[in-house]
Amino acid sequence: MVVGLTGGIGSGKSTVAQMFKELGVPVFIADTEAKQLMETSDNIRKDIVKIFGASAYQDKLPNRKYLANIVFEDPNKLQQLNAIIHPAVGQYFEQWLQKQSSPYVIKEVAILFENGGDKNCDLVITVTAPKEIRIQRVLSRDKTTREAVEARMNNQWSDEAKVEKSDYVIENINLDETRKIVAELHKTLLKK
Numbered sequence: 001m002v003v004g005l006t007g008g009i010g011s012g013k014s015t016v017a018q019m020f021k022e023l024g025v026p027v028f029i030a031d032t033e034a035k036q037l038m039e040t041s042d043n044i045r046k047d048i049v050k051i052f053g054a055s056a057y058q059d060k061l062p063n064r065k066y067l068a069n070i071v072f073e074d075p076n077k078l079q080q081l082n083a084i085i086h087p088a089v090g091q092y093f094e095q096w097l098q099k100q101s102s103p104y105v106i107k108e109v110a111i112l113f114e115n116g117g118d119k120n121c122d123l124v125i126t127v128t129a130p131k132e133i134r135i136q137r138v139l140s141r142d143k144t145t146r147e148a149v150e151a152r153m154n155n156q157w158s159d160e161a162k163v164e165k166s167d168y169v170i171e172n173i174n175l176d177e178t179r180k181i182v183a184e185l186h187k188t189l190l191k192k
Contacts, residue, residue: 001104001192002097002120006112007127008156009149010134010141012172016127017108019182026100030109030117033092034085038062047084052077072151086115104189113157113165123192125185126166128159129173 005020007013014029021027037044039061048056048067055066071078093107104122112118129137131153138149163169168185172178 001122001189003104003106003189004112004118004121004124005106005108005127006110006118006124006162006166007129007172008134008159008162009110009152010137011127011129011159012137012178013108013110013127015175016125016170016172016178016182017106019179020106020186023183023186024102025104025106025186026102027106027108028093028096030089030093030107034089035062037085037088037092041088044084044088048081051080051084068148072148072155075155078155082111082115086117090117090120104192111156113162118165123167123189124165125168125170126159126162127170127172128163129171133173 005013005017007016017027017029038048045057045060045062048062052067052070056063067081071081097105107117107121109115109117112121112124118124134153135146135149138144138152139146142149170178170181170185
C-alpha cells in the first residue's frame with residue numbers, strides 16, 4: 001500500500017516522515033531523490049540547461065538559488081522544471097517500491113496534489129500547521145526571506161484544498177502530540 005504524505009512548506013512533513021521511518025516504515029522522500037537525480041543524471045542536466053541556460057549548473061551541480069529565483073517567480077518555468085524531474089523521480093520510485101516488503105510505504109511529496117501524484121497513492125496524509133508557524137520554521141531552517149517563503153507557499157495548494165482531498169490530516173504544532181498521532185495512524189494503517 002502506497003501512502004502519500006504531503007504538506008506545504010514548513011508544515012513539518014519531513015519530521016512526520018522521519019517519525020514513520022523510526023517506526024520501521026520504508027519512506028521515499030521525493031525531494032531528496034529529485035535533488036540526487038539533478039546532480040547525477042546527464043539527461044536531466046541537459047534538459048534543464050536547454051530551458052534555463054548554462055547558469056543553471058555550476059561545476060556540474062545544480063545552481064539551486066538561480067533556479068529557485070526563476071521558478072518561484074514564473075509558474076510556467078516551475079511547470080517546465082517539474083516536467084523534467086517528476087517523471088524520472090516517478091520511475092525511480094517504482095523501482096524502489098518493488099524492493100519493499102512492508103505492509104505499507106510512505107511516499108513524501110511536497111506537491112503531491114499539484115502534480116497529480118495522489119492518483120498513484122492508496123491513501124494520502126496531509127501535514128498542516130498555521131501559516132505563521134510554517135513561515136517561522138522555514139526562516140529558521142533556510143537562509144531566506146519572508147517574501148521568498150511566501151512566494152513558495154503561493155506556488156503550492158492551500159492547506160484547505162489539500163485537506164479536502166486527504167484521507168488523514170496531522171496538525172503538526174506540538175512534536176509530542178504529532179508523535180502520538182503518527183503512532184496511532186501507524187497502527188491503523190497496519191490493519192488496512
